Amino acid sequence: MFWTVTQSLLKGFGTTVEIFGLTLLLALPLGLLLSFGSMSRFRVLKWLVKTFIWIIRGTPLMLQLIIIYYGPGLVGTWAQGLEQSNFLVDWLASWSVFDRFVAVIVAFVINYSCYFSEIYRGGIESISRGQYEAGQVLGMTRTQVFFKVVLLQVVKRIVPPMSNEIITLVKDTSLARIIAVYEIIWAGQSFIKSAGLLWPLFYTGVFYLAFNGLLTVLFGRIEKKLNYFRG
Amino acid sequence: MAILEVNNICKRFQDNEVLKGISFSLEEGQVLSIIGSSGSGKTTLLRCITGLETADSGSICVGGRMTFDSERREKLSKAEKRENQLCTGLVFQSFNLFPQYTVLRNVTLAKELLVKETCRAEKCDKKEKKARLAAIEDEAKRVIESVGLSDKLASYPCELSGGQQQRVAIARALMLSPKVLCFDEPTSALDPEITGEVLAVIRKLAEEGRTMLIVTHEMGFAREVSNEVIFMHDGVIGEQGSPEELFDRPQSTRLKEFLSAALHA
Ligand SMILES: Nc1ncnc2c1ncn2[C@@H]1O[C@H](COP(=O)(O)OP(=O)(O)OP(=O)(O)O)[C@@H](O)[C@H]1O
Ligand SMILES: [Mg+2]
Numbered sequence: 001m002f003w004t005v006t007q008s009l010l011k012g013f014g015t016t017v018e019i020f021g022l023t024l025l026l027a028l029p030l031g032l033l034l035s036f037g038s039m040s041r042f043r044v045l046k047w048l049v050k051t052f053i054w055i056i057r058g059t060p061l062m063l064q065l066i067i068i069y070y071g072p073g074l075v076g077t078w079a080q081g082l083e084q085s086n087f088l089v090d091w092l093a094s095w096s097v098f099d100r101f102v103a104v105i106v107a108f109v110i111n112y113s114c115y116f117s118e119i120y121r122g123g124i125e126s127i128s129r130g131q132y133e134a135g136q137v138l139g140m141t142r143t144q145v146f147f148k149v150v151l152l153q154v155v156k157r158i159v160p161p162m163s164n165e166i167i168t169l170v171k172d173t174s175l176a177r178i179i180a181v182y183e184i185i186w187a188g189q190s191f192i193k194s195a196g197l198l199w200p201l202f203y204t205g206v207f208y209l210a211f212n213g214l215l216t217v218l219f220g221r222i223e224k225k226l227n228y229f230r231g
Numbered sequence: 232m233a234i235l236e237v238n239n240i241c242k243r244f245q246d247n248e249v250l251k252g253i254s255f256s257l258e259e260g261q262v263l264s265i266i267g268s269s270g271s272g273k274t275t276l277l278r279c280i281t282g283l284e285t286a287d288s289g290s291i292c293v294g295g296r297m298t299f300d301s302e303r304r305e306k307l308s309k310a311e312k313r314e315n316q317l318c319t320g321l322v323f324q325s326f327n328l329f330p331q332y333t334v335l336r337n338v339t340l341a342k343e344l345l346v347k348e349t350c351r352a353e354k355c356d357k358k359e360k361k362a363r364l365a366a367i368e369d370e371a372k373r374v375i376e377s378v379g380l381s382d383k384l385a386s387y388p389c390e391l392s393g394g395q396q397q398r399v400a401i402a403r404a405l406m407l408s409p410k411v412l413c414f415d416e417p418t419s420a421l422d423p424e425i426t427g428e429v430l431a432v433i434r435k436l437a438e439e440g441r442t443m444l445i446v447t448h449e450m451g452f453a454r455e456v457s458n459e460v461i462f463m464h465d466g467v468i469g470e471q472g473s474p475e476e477l478f479d480r481p482q483s484t485r486l487k488e489f490l491s492a493a494l495h496a
Contacts, residue, residue, distance in 0.1 A: 134327035137281050138341035138407060139317045141309070148340065152331045230389035231330025 005191060005200045012187025013207050015101075019173045019183065023108040024166065030109060031116025038121055049117075056114040062175050065107040069179045073097035104176045108169075115165055123158040124150070156226040163219035167212050184208075232295065234259040234442050235411045240279055240289035242272075249275045250286070251466040257411065257459075260440040264453035264474075267463035268489055273446040276463070277413050280444070281321040293318035294410040320409030324416045326396045328388040328403070335384045338371040338403045345407075374402045378432050394425035398432055405436075412436070414445045430456075450493050454478050462486050 037049035056064065076095035098106065127150050135145035174185045188201040233256035242250040249272045257263050265273050278284035280291055282298065291299040298315040307315070328337050346367060350360045375381060378398040388396055397417055404412055417433065418426035430452050437443065437456050447453050453460055454474040462470040462477060462485075470477055470486050481487045 128327075130323060130325055130327035131329070133283055134323065134329070135341075136283065137316065137319070137321040138403070139313050140341055140344060141313070144344055148344065149329050156331075229330045229387050 001195075001197075005197075005203065008190075009184055009187050009200065009204060009207060012182055012184035012204075015176075015181065015183045016170075016173045016207075017211075019101075019104055019108060019176055019181075020170055022105050023112055023169060023173075026105070026109045027112035027116055030113040032120055034113055034117035035120035035124065038117060039124065053114045053117060056111055057118070061107065061111050061172060062178055064111055065104065065175060065178060068107045068110075069098060069100065069103040100179050100181050103179060104181050108172070112165070112169060116162070119158050119161045119165065120154070122161070123154040126157055127153055152226075153231055156229075156231075159219060159223050159226065163215070166219075167215055170212055170215065171208060233257055234294050235280075235444070236290075236292040237276075237280065238290045238292075240276065240286045240291065242275055242279055242284065242286045249466050250279070252289070253463075253466075253468060254289075255461060255468065255471065257442060257444065259442055261458040262437045262441075262443045262445065262456055263459045263461065264457040265444070265446045265461045265463055266448070266450065266453055266489070266493075267461075267469070268492075271463040272466045273463055274415055277321065277415050277444070277446055280411075281319045281413055282316050283321070317407055318410050320404035320407060320412045322397070322400050322404050322412070322414045322417050324419050326388075326393070326400045326420070328396055328399055330388050333385050333387055334375065334380060334391070334399050335368070335371060337388070337399055338375055338406050339367050341403070342367050342371075342406050371402075371406060374405050375399070377405075377435075378402045379428075392425060393421045394428045397421065397429045401429075401432055401436075410442060412441055412443050414443065414447070416446055416448060418447070418449060448493070450478070450490070462489065464489075 034049055034053065037045055038053060040046045040049070072095040075092055079089050079092035079095070082089050082093075097103075131149055131153070132145055135149045140148065173183055176183050177186045177189075180186070184204045184207055185201070188204040191197040191200040235257040237256065238254050240250050240253045241248075253272075253276055255263070265276070267273050275284060279286040279299070286299060286301060288301040289299075290297060290301065293315075296315065296318060297303070298318050329340065332340060343364060346363050347360070350363065355363075372381070372384065375384060378401055380395060380398055380402070383391060383395065383399075388399070391399065397420075401417075414433065418429050421429065426449070430449065433443070433445070433452075434456055445453070445457070457474050460472065460474050460477045461468055462481075464485050469483055470481065477486065478490065481490055
C-alpha cells in the first residue's frame with residue numbers, strides 16, 4: 001500500500017513541481033519588468049503598475065485563481081447573450097474557460113510577478129545613488145551601470161526575501177486544488193474516499209519538507225557565495 | 232587657452248538659488264582649490280562641471296570642448312555625451328567604490344567596457360582585443376602602484392581602510408586620464424590620522440602636473456598644494472587669488488570670518 005500511495009503522490013507532486021517551475025520561470029523576469037514600470041518616470045505607467053500591484057497583493061491568491069478560471073467563461077456567456085454585434089462583442093463572446101492548468105499558471109504568474117516586483121524594487125532602490133553616479137562619471141552607459149555595477153548588489157540584497165517568497169510559492173501550489181488541478185494534496189486526499197486512509201494526506205507533508213529543504217540549502221549556498229563582499 | 236573654462240553657471244533647486252553665476256578658468260597643470268562654508272554650493276558646482284547635475288544657464292568648456300552649453304539646442308548623441316563625460320573625472324567624498332569587485336577590477340572596469348566597445352566597432356580580432364585588455368591591466372597595475380596599493384590588487388573594498396579606499400577611487404578616476412580631475416572633500420569621510428595618506432597622493436599628482444579642482448576643508452593643504460584658491464559664498468565667488476592672497480590678506484569680512492572659524496575648528 002505504501003508503495004502505491006507513494007507512486008500516486010509522486011504523480012501529484014510532479015504537477016506541484018510543474019506549477020512551481022513554470023511560475024518561477026515566467027514570474028522572475030515579468031516581475032523585473034513590473035518593477036521597472038513601478039519605478040518609471042512616466043507617471044501614468046507608474047500609477048497603473050502600482051495600482052495593479054496593489055490589487056493583486058491586496059486580494060487572496062485563491063480568489064484570483066477562481067476569477068481567472070471562471071471569469072472568462074462568464075464574460076463569454078454574457079457577451080453571447082447581448083443583442084448587438086460588433087467586433088468587441090464578438091471577441092468577448094469567444095471567451096471561454098481556460099484549461100485548468102493554464103488558469104493556475106496564469107494566476108500564479110500574475111500573483112508572484114507582483115510580489116517579486118516589489119522585492120526587486122526594494123533591492124534596486126536600496127542601492128545608493130553614489131553607485132550610479134560613480135558609474136556615470138566613469139563614462140559608463142545607464143545599461144552598463146545597471147548590469148555591471150548595480151545588478152549583483154541587488155541580487156545579494158534580495159536573496160533572503162526572495163528565498164522566503166519562493167518557499168511560500170512551493171506551499172501555495174496546493175491552492176491549485178481549489179479548481180481541481182491534480183496536485184499532491186489532491187492526490188493524498190483522494191485516498192480518504194477511495195480507501196478510507198488519512199495518512200497519505202499527512203504523508204504529503206514529507207514531500208513539501210524535502211523540496212523546501214533542498215531549496216533552503218540552495219539559497220544558503222547562494223547567500224554564502226555572495227558573502228565575499230559587503231554592500 | 233585655459234583647459235577648463237566655466238562661464239556664468241547658474242543652478243537652482245526649486246526656489247533655492249544655489250549657484251548665481253560662477254565664472255572662472257583653470258590653466259593646464261594647475262591646481263585650483265575651492266573653499267567656502269557649508270551650503271555655499273561647492274558640491275553643486277563640481278557636480279555641474281562633471282555632468283552629474285545640469286546647470287540652468289551658462290557654459291562649460293574642457294580642453295576646447297564645449298561639454299555644457301545652456302544655449303545649445305541640438306540634442307547630443309550618446310557618443311558625444313560620453314566624450315563630454317570623459318573630459319572630467321570625479322573623486323567622491325564617500326569613495327563609491329564598487330563593492331563586488333577587487334581593487335584591480337574597480338580600476339579597470341570602465342576602461343575595459345570602453346575598449347570592448349571600440350573593439351566591437353572596429354571589428355578587431357580576438358588577439359587584438361586580448362592584447363588591448365592586457366594593456367589595460369598593466370596600466371591599471373601601474374596606476375595602483377602610484378597610489379601605493381600594489382599589495383591590495385586582489386582585495387575587496389570592504390577589506391580596506393577608508394584612506395586606502397579613497398586612494399583606489401583616485402586610481403580609478405586616473406585610469407581614464409581626464410583632462411581635469413575634480414575632488415569633492417576627498418578626506419572629509421576619513422579619520423584625521425589617515426587623511427595624510429590621501430593628501431600625499433594628491434600632492435604627488437600636483438607635482439606631476441595634473442590639472443585638478445579640489446573642494447576641501449583642509450586649509451593647510453589647500454594653501455600648500457594650490458596655485459589658486461576660490462572662496463565661495465552663497466552661490467557666488469567671494470574672493471579669488473593665490474593662496475597667499477586669500478589666506479594671508481583676506482579682503483572681505485566673510486572670508487576673514489570663515490578663515491578664523493576654520494582655524495579654530
Ligand atoms: N539635489 C538637490 N536638491 C535640492 N537642493 C539641493 C540639492 N543639492 C544641493 N542642494 C542645496 O544646495 C545648497 C548647496 O549645497 P552644496 O552641497 O552644493 O553645498 P556645499 O558647499 O557642498 O556644502 P558642504 O560644505 O556642506 O558640502 C544647499 O542649500 C543644499 O540644500
Ligand atoms: Mg559639499
